[in-house]
Amino acid sequence: MSQVSETALVLFSAGQDSATCLAWALQRFAHVETIGFDYGQRHRIELDQRPVLRDAIASLNADWRSRLGGDQLVDLTGFGALADTALTANRAFEFEASGLPNTFVPGRNLVFLSVAAAHAYRRGADVLVGGMCETDYSGYPDCRRATLDAMQDAIALGLDRPMRIETPLMRLTKAQTWGLARDLGGAALVDAILEHSHTCYAGDRAHRHAWGYGCGVCPACDLRAKGWQAFAEVP
Numbered sequence: 489m490s491q492v493s494e495t496a497l498v499l500f501s502a503g504q505d506s507a508t509c510l511a512w513a514l515q516r517f518a519h520v521e522t523i524g525f526d527y528g529q530r531h532r533i534e535l536d537q538r539p540v541l542r543d544a545i546a547s548l549n550a551d552w553r554s555r556l557g558g559d560q561l562v563d564l565t566g567f568g569a570l571a572d573t574a575l576t577a578n579r580a581f582e583f584e585a586s587g588l589p590n591t592f593v594p595g596r597n598l599v600f601l602s603v604a605a606a607h608a609y610r611r612g613a614d615v616l617v618g619g620m621c622e623t624d625y626s627g628y629p630d631c632r633r634a635t636l637d638a639m640q641d642a643i644a645l646g647l648d649r650p651m652r653i654e655t656p657l658m659r660l661t662k663a664q665t666w667g668l669a670r671d672l673g674g675a676a677l678v679d680a681i682l683e684h685s686h687t688c689y690a691g692d693r694a695h696r697h698a699w700g701y702g703c704g705v706c707p708a709c710d711l712r713a714k715g716w717q718a719f720a721e722v723p
């Protein structure tokens with residue numbers, strides 16, 4: 489299925505998921521741009537990894553390189569201050585009475601998608617691509633496909649222009665996301681994501697594990713380690 493005439497805007501945080509989404513988009517669309525958000529995240533090092541990872545992925549494939557356009561980093565620190573969670577304030581990772589982890593930033597994906605849609609509108613992009621995932625995650629309600637379907641409708645109405653939200657990882661486990669990366673770009677893409685993506689909430693890039701850099705104990709490291717282990721066990 490080729491949709492290569494379209495332009496896509498990838499929500500690119502430099503995590504494993506958005507890195508895989510970037511490769512997925514580069515494989516499909518004629519032109520791909522990226523957008524990222526500074527919301528005062530404690531793991532700000534991911535912002536430093538964005539250009540490194542972008543370049544590492546593009547360098548794997550001449551077609552990908554030719555399709556990759558610009559990057560936009562948006563300052564949403566005011567929003568992050570309002571959200572006041574374990575991702576933006578110095579506090580322990582734990583579960584709240586709601587059952588959600590206190591890494592939940594209320595409305596984060598709603599804000600990100602609204603801002604991304606505004607940028608996409610100006611850039612002539614038809615498609616937003618995000619790494620939201622229902623399967624293996626922490627139950628964040630703004631990662632659900634139902635939320636994104638409603639957002640897609642709201643954006644199309646509000647901009648008076650269709651804007652598709654593609655979520656290629658929605659039904660995948662973390663291990664399957666590694667598998668998708670391998671399908672898209674072979675071992676070289678898997679290696680680039682291992683080495684240059686950043687997932688750890690604590691912002692640790694001092695400790696290198698088989699699954700990449702991280703503290704090894706935060707919820708993001710735990711999920712990433714388990715996903716890699718499950719992937720690596722499959723022949």
Ligand code: ZN
Pocket residue numbers: 687688689690691692702703704705706707708709710
């Ligand atoms: Zn960690």
